[in-house]
Amino acid sequence: MIKKKYPWSKVAWQNWEAMLRRASTYKPRLYHCIVRWKAPKEGMTKCNTDGASQGNPGSSAYGFCLRNSHGDLIYAAAENIGITTSVEAELRAILEAIKYCVAKKVEKLIVESDSLLMVKIIKEVWKVPWELADYFDELKREMTKIEVTDYLANLAINAAEKKTFRSFEQLPSMGRKIVNMGKEQIPVLRVRTKRIIQRHA
Template sequence: MKKRKKRQMKKDRGFRSLHDMCLPKSEGGVGLRSLHEVMNALFGKLWWSFRKSTSLWSSYMWNKYCKKQHHTVVTGTGPSHAWRKMLEVRGALYFIEDTVIGEEEVEVKQFIVNGEWDRQRLSNLISEEMTDFIVETIRTIIEEGALDIPWWMGSKSGKFTVKSAFERIRRKKEKVWWWSYIWSKGVPFKINFLLWRSWKGIRMEGGLQQAITKWWEEATKPKLKAIFQVIPAILMWELWKRRNSRRNGREVKYETLLQQCQEVVFKLVKTLYPWIRFQKSWENLVEVLKEYKPKLYYQAITWVRPQMGWKKCNTDGAIRGNPRESTYIFCTRNIQGRLVYAEAQRLGIGNSMEAESRAILRAQQHCQNNNITNVIVETDSLCLSKIIKGEWRIPWQHTEEID
């Protein structure tokens, strides 16, 4: 009975468990990651390496634990701790179709006709949902003598990532409507955390919740609205400090409390909008943010013809979403601005950086194959321009293409 009362007292005072905190902010958590779930994601990477690799370790594990059974249906734990954890994670990573195709071995190339997926045969063996995913997402590439490889459905590129495995394995909850109001930008974590803890733990009266919600839902200009949303958190933080000071024998007057709240608001505005000038008064701050109109700057950019003896090559990459189906294109023009050569090709699933870099690579290969010298290459990708000039470092996932 005493333990139950003690737990109830902790709950009423706003104590939260680590279990509740290890959730994304959009799902009511603090944004921490559970080490147990991270460990499972890493074991998922180990399982994927075992499934895809043909290394000595993979062959050893296959012969020791799988024997004559398929890796997706093998049972038994075995003496190895790593193997037991791999089997536990396997259930979260794999989706087993109910359709049984018997003992016959099938290869991916048997489902491709004239470079396109055979939807009818796919739907005879797997579900309609899985058929749609394969047809819309996976490219049909056949290489002579190549073995079938697994495709990771957690990412559009088909490549395994620990991040996508963590998202599939972790505990999930429904998204809450108030998370974007509590976790405001430019405010110290401790202030946001106090409001989160109070909102979830303390039994607030209806009037207090209505007062906080009124600040959040105030209809005003966007920049002023961002400040209004933070006001409840700042007020609760300063009231909490005043309460602690009074308990330790130091009185804090109302005027001092109000001044401290305003100082925090002024610092927040300087952090979020350092270019806005205002006087240190609440009335002036509200007026400036209400009347603020951003200055728009523009610059006309035109294509310039190359000099005598030179040619210009313009490259571009297009993508529907990121990552989604991508395409590259490039063209070369002479000193009169006339088109000399143009090339475009679909790349399949990828991201914008891959499409832009592939366009420059193909343009360079075209010039080398046709002995074209004195070429100026122009791209609309600021990131690639900085990387090629050596001002930025190459992202590790694009090292092979750019280097």
């Protein structure tokens, strides 16, 4: 149980008392970085994507939003995709965002994901998991139709229907707050128990 909850622990557990004492006093090391959304250049659109899974695998959702060079919301969507992994949710977020942009004839797009894994897979630095090969092949086909320059996921996890937002006013309060913070270049403090690679969001 301890190894499952704290797989990184190198402590050799000798008895229950030592194990309970160690678990009750455990404090994870926290890493933080400042994240600031950067607006795209004039005439370009920026798409931020996210995917989430409660349990991994578990109930999952993806989300994406499009913003212009002024930081104004163009479109956003979020959808529950059932029981799957966070990796699939991240990939589906990018795929659905690209498909929407192709359909709406968005000419120049910058795609940003908070998933280093997805970035490496798309750039073909890392191999795509075999179970996601079909989604990845579809993504590559869609990306040939558009010039890709190189929050919403958790919102939909407990909702069965797809949610779309075509104006700033339609966003929930947290979504409006995030968009406004990006426009005003207000940095966000991101804290995790794993080391964070500093980059723009």
